Amino acid sequence: MAADTILEIENIEVIYNKSVQVLRGLSLRVPRGQVVTLLGSNGAGKSTTLKAISRLLSLENGELTSGRILFDGQDTAGEEPHQLVRRGLFHVMEGRRVFGDLTVEENLTAATFALSGRGVKHSGFDQVYSYFPRLHERRHARAGYLSGGEQQMLAIGRALIAQPALILLDEPSLGLSPRLVEEIFTIIARINRETGVSMLLVEQNAAVAFAIAHYGYIMETGKIQLDGPTARLMADQDVREFYLGHAGHGGERSYRDIKHYKRRKRWLS
Amino acid sequence: MTDLLFLLEVSLAGLGSGALLSLTALAFVLIYKATRVINLAVGEILMLGSYLFFAFAAGMGLSVWLALPLAVAGGALTGAVVERGLIRPMLGESPISVFMVTVGLGSVLIGLVELIWGTDPRSLPPFIANTPVFLGEAYVSRKILVAFLVAAAVMAAFMLLFRYWRGGVALRATATDQAAAYSCGINVPGVFSAAWTVGCGIAAGAGVLLGAIGGISPSMGVFGLSALVVVIVGGLDSILGALIGGLALGLIQSWAGTYLGGEYQGVVTFGLLIVALMVRPYGLFGTHEIERL
Ligand SMILES: Nc1ncnc2c1ncn2[C@@H]1O[C@H](COP(=O)(O)OP(=O)(O)OP(=O)(O)O)[C@@H](O)[C@H]1O
Ligand SMILES: [Mg+2]
Numbered sequence: 015m016a017a018d019t020i021l022e023i024e025n026i027e028v029i030y031n032k033s034v035q036v037l038r039g040l041s042l043r044v045p046r047g048q049v050v051t052l053l054g055s056n057g058a059g060k061s062t063t064l065k066a067i068s069r070l071l072s073l074e075n076g077e078l079t080s081g082r083i084l085f086d087g088q089d090t091a092g093e094e095p096h097q098l099v100r101r102g103l104f105h106v107m108e109g110r111r112v113f114g115d116l117t118v119e120e121n122l123t124a125a126t127f128a129l130s131g132r133g134v135k136h137s138g139f140d141q142v143y144s145y146f147p148r149l150h151e152r153r154h155a156r157a158g159y160l161s162g163g164e165q166q167m168l169a170i171g172r173a174l175i176a177q178p179a180l181i182l183l184d185e186p187s188l189g190l191s192p193r194l195v196e197e198i199f200t201i202i203a204r205i206n207r208e209t210g211v212s213m214l215l216v217e218q219n220a221a222v223a224f225a226i227a228h229y230g231y232i233m234e235t236g237k238i239q240l241d242g243p244t245a246r247l248m249a250d251q252d253v254r255e256f257y258l259g260h261a262g263h264g265g266e267r268s269y270r271d272i273k274h275y276k277r278r279k280r281w282l283s
Numbered sequence: 284m285t286d287l288l289f290l291l292e293v294s295l296a297g298l299g300s301g302a303l304l305s306l307t308a309l310a311f312v313l314i315y316k317a318t319r320v321i322n323l324a325v326g327e328i329l330m331l332g333s334y335l336f337f338a339f340a341a342g343m344g345l346s347v348w349l350a351l352p353l354a355v356a357g358g359a360l361t362g363a364v365v366e367r368g369l370i371r372p373m374l375g376e377s378p379i380s381v382f383m384v385t386v387g388l389g390s391v392l393i394g395l396v397e398l399i400w401g402t403d404p405r406s407l408p409p410f411i412a413n414t415p416v417f418l419g420e421a422y423v424s425r426k427i428l429v430a431f432l433v434a435a436a437v438m439a440a441f442m443l444l445f446r447y448w449r450g451g452v453a454l455r456a457t458a459t460d461q462a463a464a465y466s467c468g469i470n471v472p473g474v475f476s477a478a479w480t481v482g483c484g485i486a487a488g489a490g491v492l493l494g495a496i497g498g499i500s501p502s503m504g505v506f507g508l509s510a511l512v513v514v515i516v517g518g519l520d521s522i523l524g525a526l527i528g529g530l531a532l533g534l535i536q537s538w539a540g541t542y543l544g545g546e547y548q549g550v551v552t553f554g555l556l557i558v559a560l561m562v563r564p565y566g567l568f569g570t571h572e573i574e575r576l
Contacts, residue, residue: 070462073461075375096468096469107462112463113459116456124452124453127449127467172467176468
């Protein structure tokens, strides 16, 4: 494997509860320093892919039954999730998953455990606060009381604290207003540019994902269907029709938005 | 006037045993917060702690100041072994089966202690003087006062640790969302293990204090049931609930025992439990839904 690859997934299969197969031979690659996006419709297996990478799958009774995942050149099989985080692989989960009872600052403190045993000095929370000034204003507030956008900022802020080599981002646009989506994606792109951290970005909002990603994969029912540099994908007729909504699929789009809204409510309750 | 003085003395005694209830309740809370397990064997770990102290101080003739930390360490070690050997392999099993395992563990501990030390009650070598203390005009047993002060100091220390120490943040994060805690690099199994170790160590220490006041016997673990009432009323995941609930129940038990008669203590305790559960099913200070057993 080339040294310029931070993540390499080879033909993985994932089964939940020893019965439901969700991933069927999925492969993808994230070059070091790049933003790669993984798109697909509801239930395609995007989140499952990320959970397989971060090994949080075991908490949901899911199992990687074949294939392998190389992070920074090393097979991740047998590693515990927190050990992977300490090696520099940070998963920002779908639905933000901030610790609602903890303050913003305590949420960031929780992420400092990612630095354990790495010999990196953590630079305080200043870097997070400079990317997200709003978090600084609300640093003593309970995370459960933050707005959806602020919670997403906090979720990304926790990743920054961990000083990772790779961030897995699961639908950061979920349930946010278009204006906030734009603001947050602008910052995500800046973080990639300024810190050089690689990112694997899962999205349903293909337009914003393409705007910041260098390369894209499109998956359906557990497999990659199509991949290529974002410019090429954006020119593809099918992609334009199904993912960018350029061919009068407005009805389906708004249905998705409603589903998003419902899911957002579920996460917050 | 003397009646009032008597009430004051009864109340002070109640606060003393209430502080021990709080301390024991803290053991329940720590373990429940981290692992969502109601460890019914907390009472028996408490009993084991007092017997370990007895063995080290009376049996081996060690100084009580050495026997005390050894007893606490013995309880802690038991907790660590139980978590690793019995509880962790059951991760993901239904709460009721894990609960039953702790019930079984309690019986095993009672059996072991009876095998080694017999069933007769014993008294611990005295390490707190018998001379009473007077707060103003009110008489307080010195043992109860010492127990109160130690319990209060330990509770205060834990409240501060929870709030300001990084490890406290790890425990609270794990309690809120295990997957998210993992994703922040927190060693979640390590938190489980630490909670059981520290929780059982606290229970063992409470056992030594309780034994110093009232003597020890293999059945003294029933004290754990009162502490369980405290945490169910106060909220299984709330340290503050354990503190306030313990003191309150200690007072109430002391009043009921004095003014109604000793046989009413149990009735009042569990009557209180039923009323509290009807008013607030999640406990007065609890935040999370309790897994219904
Ligand atoms: N813990 C689980 N147990 C059983 N099945 C699951 C579990 N998690 C996900 N699945 C199933 O796996 C499939 C893929 O789910 P996944 O969450 O990976 O989809 P996704 O692409 O992230 O979808 P979305 O865009 O809605 O988030 C779905 O059919 C889902 O029902
Ligand atoms: Mg998903």
